[in-house]
Amino acid sequence: MGRRRKGRDISGWLVVDKPAGITSNAVVNKVRWAFGAQKAGHAGTLDPAATGVLAIALGEATKTVPYITDALKAYRFTVRLGVATNTDDAEGEVIETSDARPSDAEIAAALLRFIGDIEQVPPRFSAVKIDGERAYALARAGEEVEIAPRPLYVESLEMVARPDPDHVELEMVCGKGGYVRSIARDLGRVLGCLGHVTELRRVWSGPFDAEDGVTMDLVEELAKTPELDDYLRPLEEGLADLPELRTTPEGATRMRNGNPGIVLTSDAEYGDEAWASLDGEAVAVGIYKAGELHPSRVFKG
Structure with a gap:
């Protein structure tokens, strides 16, 4: 006989509005603990600094995770122009700077190059595996890593604000496997001014919206209580695209x-x-x- 799993036999989706400063796996572990669930998983990693939709599946809902992972997702993010970092976000070290600043019209024209079926090279500091090793582990060890381009479908990529010459706010709708940090890096290169992500928020993922998400504070407040179960959504919502x-x-x-x-x-x-x-x-x-x-x-x- 197989070993029996410990915990409650509970199934459904919890949509979390992930705060910055915590890993996706840490959110999953906290949610699983709060529900006392036997099994939990998430439908698409967010970087620790990112916020927004992190859809957590419990129990039988974990069988529907691939359908949320494969669904379209929307991201709103800010690109800092004129600065490149080794991580392609604000967490990394500055490796190059530029005094060039593109106009709004130049940015809008450049964005067209990133719409449709494109090829994208993931960041050096990412969880992509190279010969069995995580790229970020190799990069931290000082090794030169060469990551092969990967296909990505981008349905739309638009400029939503230009608060100052150094920053541009963008919104992207894309398919599975998109790296927003790579978009910022490559856009900066196309514009000749360099760039990296300073803020990133996943606005929605498949049928799940950030504005409907629960906070981690609420999860901790209601942990191990029946009231937390009220926020659980049916596993069938994970099948909305079928x-x-x-x-x-x-x-x-x-x-x-x-x-x-x-x-x-x-x-x-x-x-x-x-x-x-x-x-x-x-x-x-x-x-x-x-x-x-x-x-x-x-x-x-």
Whole structure:
């Protein structure tokens, strides 16, 4: 027999408005402790200095994490022009400066180069693995690291404010795996003035908005109390980007046993990934084929 997990068998999403100065993993650990949950995970790391949406999945909701990780996300951030750092943010050491300052029109024109399907090199100080080692560990050890470019889809990138010649505030909507620090670094290079991120906030991630998030102060205040459970959102919210297919009790039983089950209604087309529900509760995620869902992930009833 496998070892039984300690903690409550509780499932759902908690949307946290992460404060600056704490790692994403520390937030996950604190939330798991506060709920006394058996299992917890997050849908997309934020740098310690960043704020905003950090979606925490508990229990069965952890099975829906990939769908939030893959969803579009929006970031609002400030770029300091004229200064490059070794970390591409304000936490690092200044490695180069420039007196050049672009006009608003030059910035707007340069942003167009970062929209659509682009290639992006992650920062040297990032969690990307190189030959099994984290890039930031190699960089801290003084080793030269060469990181291969990675694809990124950017739906939009716009200038929202120019408070002074040295700073520009931007908002970006992008897909999975985007590094805002790389955008700031590369924009500075394109403009010929250098740049790094000074402030970063994830405004929304998939169906979750920062303005609906709970604070870590509230999590600590209500830890281990029934009142904290009131802030938990259904695991089904993690499936918002997939078609929902209603099933029957018999179909639900078959799917929970790993077999194809009948679905009654469908907005999905043959071969689409979708999820089946019974009385509004998620039963399984899988592939829709000819009136049945072939499950790949199942949820406890």
